[in-house]
Amino acid sequence: MEIKQVTVIGSGLMGSGIAQVIATAGFRVNLFDSYPEALDKGKSGIEKSLARLVKAGRMKSEDQNLVMERIMFYKEMEPSLKGSQLVIEAVPEIPELKEEVFNSVEKFAEPDAVLATNTSNIRITEIAGMLKRPERLVGMHFFNPPVMMKLVEVIRGEKSSEENFQEVYNFSKKIGKEPIKVLKDTAGFVVNRISAPESLYFILLLEKKVDSPESIDAFAKSQALPMGPYELMDYVGIDTVLHSLDYYSKTLSSAYGNTTIPLKMVKEKKLGIKTGEGFYKWK
Ligand code: NAD
Incomplete structure (x- = not known):
């Protein structure tokens, strides 16, 4: 499976940065947030961040528009998941909220989409236990700010499929990150x-x-x-x-x-x- 389009759930500090990174690498991104004002804030955060990169000479001004054009903003989850091969969850660090989100993701995502969570601490195996198909889930832990920080921890839960784990690791490289494989799924993973x-x-x-x-x-x-x-x-x-x-x-x-x-x-x-x-x- 080739990843061409990614859905990011939660357009806060991390989700908006992750969306920007992925769009900058040339992929289409659907960014979804259930709070319209948070979605607007995420959008203006990305616009400001791109403008800063142009001003600093780290991005061509014509690329700024191209990156924005690759990001679609959604207030509803279901349409945001259509056609995405990878879904990255970045909602607050509350297990019950992650469970609610993944229950809906399982309902509406493409059946073969790889699911990832940007959780800082919660064991992937614990979140996967909330899913009907736990093998779909892999940890994809970006660092703050995602646009600047190269490291991504790719975490294998006890039930993550080897294929999905490798897919997330390879994709992290494609978007210009320096991923490390975390094979022991403990609270906080390695860095935290x-x-x-x-x-x-x-x-x-x-x-x-x-x-x-x-x-x-x-x-x-x-x-x-x-x-x-x-x-x-x-x-x-x-x-x-x-x-x-x-x-x-x-x-x-x-x-x-x-x-x-x-x-x-x-x-x-x-x-x-x-x-x-x-x-x-x-x-
Ligand atoms: P944040 O509060 O900035 O953003 C969370 C976003 O999720 C908000 O925009 C909120 O409106 C949205 N949201 C809430 N409920 C939702 C729902 N049901 N559906 C869709 N969107 C919903 O939080 P953040 O700092 O971006 O953290 C997100 C995740 O990333 C957490 O798991 C956190 O632990 C992890 N993380 C955070 C950092 C950091 O430095 N802040 C670093 C790495 C990982």
Whole structure:
């Protein structure tokens, strides 16, 4: 099977970037979001990102329009899945939501389409367990921002078919990424499994009032890191941080449940850059 058209589900931070990457590589993309304002935001995010690339001399201006023409925007899932050989799910990191989405995807996607999830942490085997045909699902974990970051973790769930796993790995290369094969399907896979204790540690420093995000970030940046840990969490989204800690508390260690700050921030809609305020004010 040759992948010519891809459906991306969820036009947020990751889904819109993934759609842009795939369209830039010359493939047709259907981008679907169930919230019309999120779809509009995704579209304008892609337009701005392409304009920045042109301004920086990293894309020809005539290519900017071609990329936009390859992306179709959908408010309904069913038509967005028609004719796609690959479906990439990028909705929030909530298992019940992923289950709801994949139930519909199984109903409406082409019967032989490969299914992929951009989950940051949830075991592929767990999500595949929600499907009637679990062998269809493979993990395709992009990093933020997808347009810049080359790495993609391609994760084989316990039931993923070898054919689909290879297909997603090959396609990741075709869109200019540097994929790695992750054969052990554990919470957080490789990269986030390594960085999970770090997120917990930096949140606990605040809970214990050791110092402010500004001071700790200043220290991190003095060590030649491009961003401090709190800036990074604002960039990732505090809701995503909270969902990840919650998942780790159930799968890795109860220690991940010992925080109060992320939940408070989500309740106050301080989700980071996407709402204009997180640990920092961004507007
Ligand atoms: P986001 O909140 O920016 O975007 C999620 C989008 O999904 C929103 O636009 C929302 O409107 C849409 N959505 C919600 N319910 C939907 C539904 N039922 N059908 C269709 N669309 C729906 O989140 P994000 O940061 O893009 O994260 C998406 C996924 O990618 C998560 O699983 C997350 O863990 C993973 N991820 C995030 C990062 C990161 O740095 N933020 C990095 C890698 C992977």
